[in-house]
Amino acid sequence: MYNFLNDNSIYVVLVVALINWFGLFIYLMRTESKLNKLEKQISLNNSSTEKKNE
């Protein structure tokens, strides 16, 4: 693997670009799950206030 990457240096550039993409993607995934939690909480709050109003 090391020899292959050493001989074909363009693939090192590909690896670097992919690392950047994965890093940014992991952040997006984490934000997605956090937002899901927040949405659940908001809907819970809303339903509880509705019950109180009834």
Added chain:
Amino acid sequence: MVAIRYVLMLLCIVLPIVLAFKHGITLPRKKYWIITTFILVTSVLIFTILPPISGNFSDARRLSKTEDFKDVDVSFIVSEIVYGENEVIISAIPSEIFHFSHKKNLEKNKYTIISPKDNGVYSINVNDKVVSTLNYIKESNSYKLKKIISINPLLEYPFIEALQHRIKNLNLHVPLHWTSFIAYLVSLIFSIRYLKHNRLEDDIVASSAIKIGLIFTILGTVTGMIWAKFNWGAYWNWDPRQTTILVIMLIYFAYFGLRNSLDSFEKKAKLSAVYSIISFIAVPVLMFIIPRLLPSLHPGGKDDGTTGPVISTQADMVDSSLAFIFYLSIAAFLFIYFWYLSIEIRQKMLENKLREQNV
């Protein structure tokens, strides 16, 4: 002509920042922001991966003599083609590479290139700019064409023997650290604003700026490590720049340690604002000054003769076509940064609102 380069550089750094502040950092991004980010990132990736690496005839001549390395991609302009019975003879002049700074005095010597018939030489016309793999043949003082890489390429990157295609990593590694510097600067500005006006909103912006900035610092370090493995032989070399970036990372990890150790929101915001202001004093010193004072593996160390990859007084330190995409890449990463920042801030604000409702 050097001025154009610096104007372009400043434009690519300042424009995203100005646009972000003008539009409001905490607000959702507008459509033009998302479209610009998409176009910039796509074009940077395409123009980083696709352009060929091209050297000149003397590179090919020099390296054909060595035993372990024989292929060099050479860029030339075809001036005449003669079709023989068994082979095609091309006479070529070295191509002029566009430089912002000065015109190189190219020797207008004609070079003879001999090519076998079966490697696609028929697609070449007179006056085409061709990048192809050449081998020097000592006996006939001519070059043998092994493989055509590209005909009339839009961009060419310079050939450096030790780097080869890895030179393209410049566009994907260095802008991350520039972006993280801007991130810490944003945090400094909003920390000062928090201490002035005492608004929780500013504290949220300051802490989110550091969080996204840390993502960029970590990515920059990891990509640098991969590059170092292939150029310097080890993932981590305790090079001055690597050491100082580690110190910066530790400083800002400690920022979150400090924040999470406090319960009261007022106290948390106030202490972390002060910590952010104090720690930013170290960032320019660690990023720009110390790496230049010590001998370094990175360009721009002591006795290197250049001021390094960050701010160069020498116009042709970075090749023009490489520099152009490099500046675009900085703009692309800054656009991504401010987008992520607004997402993070809005999420934190929602959390804050919910907490206030529940209390």
